Amino acid sequence: MGFPVDLRRCQALGLAGTAFLALGGETAGALPAHDFLAPGSVQAVLGLVGVYFGVVLLIAAWVLLGGVVRGPEPPTPRSLLLVLAVWAAPLLLAPPLFSRDVYSYLAQGAMVDAHIDVYAYGPAQLGGPLADEVAPVWQQTATPYGPVFLVVASVLSALTRGQLPAGLLGMRLIALLGVALMAAALPRLARHSGADPAAALWLGALNPLVLLHLVAGAHNDAIMLGLLGVGLVAARGRWPVLGVVLITLAALVKAPAALGLVAVVALRSRGRGPRAVLRHTVTTTTAAAAATTVAATAAAGTGYGWIAALKTPVSPHNWSPTSLLGRVTGAALDQLGSGLAPFALPAWHAAGLLVTAALLLFIWLRLRPGPVYALGLSLAAVAVFGPAVRPWYALWGLFLIAAAAPTGSVRTRVAAASAVLALTVLPSGAPADVEQVILAVSGGVLALVVLWQAHQAARPQSPVRERTA
Structure with a gap:
């Protein structure tokens, strides 16, 4: 027991x-x-x-x-x-x-x-x-x-x-x-x-x-x-x-x-x-x-x-995935002496917005789940791919x-992600050393x-x- x-x-x-x-x-x-x-x-x-x-x-x-x-x-x-x-x-x-x-x-x-x-x-x-x-x-x-x-x-x-x-x-x-x-x-x-x-x-x-x-x-x-x-x-x-x-x-x-x-x-x-x-x-x-x-x-x-x-x-x-990619790309271009380095971060932010828009169209027009679940998926996409x-x-x-999750497996995956995210920030709100x-x-x-x-x-x-x- x-x-x-x-x-x-x-x-x-x-x-x-x-x-x-x-x-x-x-x-x-x-x-x-x-x-x-x-x-x-x-x-x-x-x-x-x-x-x-x-x-x-x-x-x-x-x-x-x-x-x-x-x-x-x-x-x-x-x-x-x-x-x-x-x-x-x-x-x-x-x-x-x-x-x-x-x-x-x-x-x-x-x-x-x-x-x-x-x-x-x-x-x-x-x-x-x-x-x-x-x-x-x-x-x-x-x-x-x-x-x-x-x-x-x-x-x-x-x-x-x-x-x-x-x-x-x-x-x-x-x-x-x-x-x-x-x-x-x-x-x-x-x-x-x-x-x-x-x-x-x-x-x-x-x-x-x-x-x-x-x-x-x-x-x-x-x-x-x-x-x-x-x-x-x-x-x-x-x-x-x-x-x-x-x-x-x-x-x-x-x-x-x-x-x-x-x-x-x-x-x-x-x-x-x-x-x-x-x-x-x-x-x-x-x-x-x-x-x-x-x-x-x-x-x-x-x-x-x-x-x-x-x-x-x-x-x-x-910080965001697109911001991280923008900074990495900008640093690489800067090392190469390219004049495009300042445009790397805005370009990745724009790409993130395009991906978000595409996902929203897919969710509402093709996937077409229930309205509440569709809204939840849409807001999740905005959070992940936003700037x-x-x-x-x-x-x-x-x-x-x-x-509105239709299956228990969705809830299980979301719960696992929640537990991980709960451990990611210091109580002071400051960057960790x-x-x-x-x-x-x-x-x-x-x-x-x-x-x-x-x-x-x-x-x-x-x-x-x-x-x-």
Whole structure:
């Protein structure tokens, strides 16, 4: 008999994981400048080991919970939502983890509050202690985010009056609201797509990437995905116009959500046949999206600079497969003395966009899966072949693939990729060096040893036979 597994044990193991994450983050997280510890200090070393100890425990709890979900008596969606709340609780008051983006959000909100054009200037224009918390590489970078998110960030800035602890807590609560909307939408989308609601929640909401990056990292992708999810639920039900409004608002947080409008057209036109119905659906969707965009931009007062700012992810500082190929190609051409070296990176970015467009056409016109699943695949393609890639970008497609994946094998592959991506970023959000990688691996190995010992202790002991003369 193996390690005893049930819902309560998985909940306790995951809670232990996020508790170690929160404790380790106190000295190894993306801390404010005045709390920052030197990477080689004892506290920072223990924190880094503790964070990765917690990450591995969380991944193990999630994998074991997946077995419970697939078992003969799977938990109800309500039970899984309780598990999500328990796992997320220790992270609520933890420092930011795995990224310093939340400081950029706060600085951008303060800039809007101070009537500084965030689409023309980076946080350095704001100056002061808050701007100093932004990662140096983004100090001069204009925001790539839409007016809806900037309104949220501006209101939070006004409420917290620039106080960093209150601002960080506020951003985390906003992210938690987004995760709650995701969790509310997943079972409904799964039922519509003929998938198991419990399996959808397990993969799409309890996923370690959600807890590490949307909760602990407080990324605004949570709001984008939450609005997108409830928008799709509304669009497939009795409120298609409301669905378009919500999806447009999601796109005005981060632009990739605009692909959700294609899914709305597919959902409303499915099985109806006549071209007149399709034309009416496209016209209605376009009109509602345009009206929402105009109204939201006017209410935000930030202007239409967000359209030009869509090129911000193309910054040479970003990493992605196409950026890597562009840099390698540019370096090779430079060594050869070619004058084409400066064009290598833009050329590879353009190639990535062409590949993305081709994949989108293939998914929607040739592969033609269900609208929700097609949207998930499309967002995954945008994340992989776009000019910038981050581990939390995987959640764009994963969220909807979780809701509508047609087979268990797809879920298994996506789950495996999630577990790997959960281990790829340091809790400080800074680039890794050899020493930090060794410490991170040590923390993970320690967690595996503890899990193995627990497994061995749970195994029944074979009776000792007495020797006979």
